Amino acid sequence: MLDVKLLRERPDWAKQELAKVGFAVEAVDLLLECDSQRRRLQHQLDTERAQRARQSRELGRLSAEEREQARDEMRALGARIARGERELAELERRTEAMLLEIPNLPRPQVPVGEGENGNKVVRLELVPRAFDFEPLPHWDLGERLGVIDFERGVKLAGTRFYVMTGAGARLERALVDWMLDVKITEQGYLEVWPPLMVNSAMVLGSGHLPKFRDTMYRDAEEDFWFIPTAEVPLTNLYAGEILDASRLPIYLTAYTPCFRREKMSAGRDVRGIKRGHQFDKVEMVKVVAPEASDQELETLVENACELCRRLEIPFRVVQMCTGDLGFTAAAKYDVEMWAPGCGEWLEVSSCSNCADFQARRAQIRFRRGAGERPEFVHTLNGSGLGLPRTLIAVLENYQNQDGSVTVPKVLRPYMGGLEVIRPPESKRG
RNA sequence: GGAGAGGUGGCCGAGUGGUCGAAGGCACCAGAUUGCUAAUCUGGCGUACUGGGCAACCGGUACCGAGGGUUCGAAUCCCUCCCUCUCCGCCA
Numbered sequence: 001m002l003d004v005k006l007l008r009e010r011p012d013w014a015k016q017e018l019a020k021v022g023f024a025v026e027a028v029d030l031l032l033e034c035d036s037q038r039r040r041l042q043h044q045l046d047t048e049r050a051q052r053a054r055q056s057r058e059l060g061r062l063s064a065e066e067r068e069q070a071r072d073e074m075r076a077l078g079a080r081i082a083r084g085e086r087e088l089a090e091l092e093r094r095t096e097a098m099l100l101e102i103p104n105l106p107r108p109q110v111p112v113g114e115g116e117n118g119n120k121v122v123r124l125e126l127v128p129r130a131f132d133f134e135p136l137p138h139w140d141l142g143e144r145l146g147v148i149d150f151e152r153g154v155k156l157a158g159t160r161f162y163v164m165t166g167a168g169a170r171l172e173r174a175l176v177d178w179m180l181d182v183k184i185t186e187q188g189y190l191e192v193w194p195p196l197m198v199n200s201a202m203v204l205g206s207g208h209l210p211k212f213r214d215t216m217y218r219d220a221e222e223d224f225w226f227i228p229t230a231e232v233p234l235t236n237l238y239a240g241e242i243l244d245a246s247r248l249p250i251y252l253t254a255y256t257p258c259f260r261r262e263k264m265s266a267g268r269d270v271r272g273i274k275r276g277h278q279f280d281k282v283e284m285v286k287v288v289a290p291e292a293s294d295q296e297l298e299t300l301v302e303n304a305c306e307l308c309r310r311l312e313i314p315f316r317v318v319q320m321c322t323g324d325l326g327f328t329a330a331a332k333y334d335v336e337m338w339a340p341g342c343g344e345w346l347e348v349s350s351c352s353n354c355a356d357f358q359a360r361r362a363q364i365r366f367r368r369g370a371g372e373r374p375e376f377v378h379t380l381n382g383s384g385l386g387l388p389r390t391l392i393a394v395l396e397n398y399q400n401q402d403g404s405v406t407v408p409k410v411l412r413p414y415m416g417g418l419e420v421i422r423p424p425e426s427k428r429g
Numbered sequence: 430g431g432a433g434a435g436g437u438g439g440c441c442g443a444g445u446g447g448u449c450g451a452a453g454g455c456a457c458c459a460g461a462u463u464g465c466u467a468a469u470c471u472g473g474c475g476u477a478c479u480g481g482g483c484a485a486c487c488g489g490u491a492c493c494g495a496g497g498g499u500u501c502g503a504a505u506c507c508c509u510c511c512c513u514c515u516c517c518g519c520c521a
Contacts, residue, residue: 049489050489074502370458
């Protein structure tokens, strides 16, 4: 959520910036009109309420007869105030609703562009391995290895669900364990085990509501929303709080399943495990002071890259242009692993600096020192990493001509020392 | 799920219709003082919106779990909901 004052005081600049992210800026004028009405009414109401308070106080000291007389006037004033209050509430509701639909402003260093084409590859590490055979896509590999079962996943739940068994299930678990260990022992993150369902205030705070209502699962009877990412509970961990500056920066990490409806992606990425309704992810969230967030984004990305590097999988970092930032990000990098089987770069991490956008929605503030005014923190989030796509990249990059898959060195301690995942046939032989 | 108790400022805790943004204490900050790692005294010490000074400031309004209601006026009375605690029931 943007600061209304910013829109009020620098409307032209704000509109110019919002145009860069592809927002229809006419909405700003509507909002400002509503806002100025709101302020006018607020001022009038304040005056009337002050008058009522003063006269009511005096009324207490009047004699019985005098009081009877004054009461009629006061009743009228009270009714006028009540009317004004209802009107004010409506105006507040409308301005708030509009404000909640306006996307974040880009940071100044973000390249201006309109969509994917404006994105820039800012880093490329490890050239793709040259295969002397035709690498298989993971859906073939997984089935041949007997570690991914698509049919039974559909039977159990429906399309976009799958089952992992044996070494596949263990590989998933190994990845989670290894990533978390790197986060907490080397990169300074605090491990968190959050609820997988949160209430609507939290999803509003993270910026998923109201705009992305249709992308989430929710309980039909109670105010529970299945988290689409651990970013939601992690970012909101300090919602409504005023933190002491000495606590910043806060680095949080969590492994959680994530749930997404994927209605908007109907027909896209239907094969394989790239895009499911449920997937595992290790998430990183940072809560930092405003002046630190740009630099913190760089290290956040680096934290994600380090995992790719240690898995020894080719990857690149893409800087999102203004047109591809999404709703909440003020700056964003995607980390993509190369998948030689399906022949595409897979987004395994998306790292965003949300600046004070989420902090304002969720009321996450900090105080620099005793007596200082509270300020909004900046929040950042990034995957570290998304599991299915990392798993795809592992399978496809580490596949061998005989259909087996070598286990990345860093994961072997988490796989009981297993070095190669072999198809059932070769196990027998 | 049933019964009971309760939700007040960073914390503890008064307050049952008007002068309460809210006593008192703790914590915290500033100053004073004391020959000493502390005590004492004085003052300050919430958030948001808003008007003016376009700055450290002064004023107004709102906020005592949330939302409604009664009233000239509500932290205080009524209703609904949420949450916490205790006991019982049920259960992974």
